[in-house]
Amino acid sequence: MFLDESGVNINMTRHYARAQRSQRAVDSAPLNTPVNTTILSSIRLDGTCVYTIYQGGTTAERFQQYLEVNLLPTLGPDDVVIMDNMRSHHARAVKDFLDKNHIKYLYLPPYSPDLNPIENMWSKIKAYMRKQKVRTAALLSKAVEAAFAEIRESDCMGYFRACGYVR
Numbered sequence: 001m002f003l004d005e006s007g008v009n010i011n012m013t014r015h016y017a018r019a020q021r022s023q024r025a026v027d028s029a030p031l032n033t034p035v036n037t038t039i040l041s042s043i044r045l046d047g048t049c050v051y052t053i054y055q056g057g058t059t060a061e062r063f064q065q066y067l068e069v070n071l072l073p074t075l076g077p078d079d080v081v082i083m084d085n086m087r088s089h090h091a092r093a094v095k096d097f098l099d100k101n102h103i104k105y106l107y108l109p110p111y112s113p114d115l116n117p118i119e120n121m122w123s124k125i126k127a128y129m130r131k132q133k134v135r136t137a138a139l140l141s142k143a144v145e146a147a148f149a150e151i152r153e154s155d156c157m158g159y160f161r162a163c164g165y166v167r
Helices: 060-074 092-100 118-132 137-149 153-162
Strands: 002-008 037-043 049-055 080-083 104-107
Touching (some): 037 060, 037 118, 037 137, 049 137, 060 092
Parallel strands (some): 002 080
Antiparallel strands (some): 002 037, 037 049
């Protein structure tokens, strides 16, 4: 199982648009101050995603809370948690929690998002969020929930295949 965090906000817009020949592609862009929200999620080969949403960045305390409240109840005895080298993942309190609960864990090599299948999932999640044009903080968590509902087992299989873990 791989885990990672990513940010979304209320002024995400599409990067590209289409228009008729000789017509300009037009869309509105928000002028509001974005409400930054972090999604912390895990991804498994079977398509299972366990995630949480919160305002602000990821601290060691928030990461440990995610592990304890969200992830721990879903872990089996043979599961291995694989994560990147974010500072909060290496916190002493986090390592102590993982060791105390007999959770096997590994860190990816530095600067290697190409080895983390969840990075491909973030691409799909963010494309969905841009398409939805969520402009209020109240609707942001519902849009994230809907985006995760779009992730299929076949998508996850493709993400793992793209990283070389599955043939």
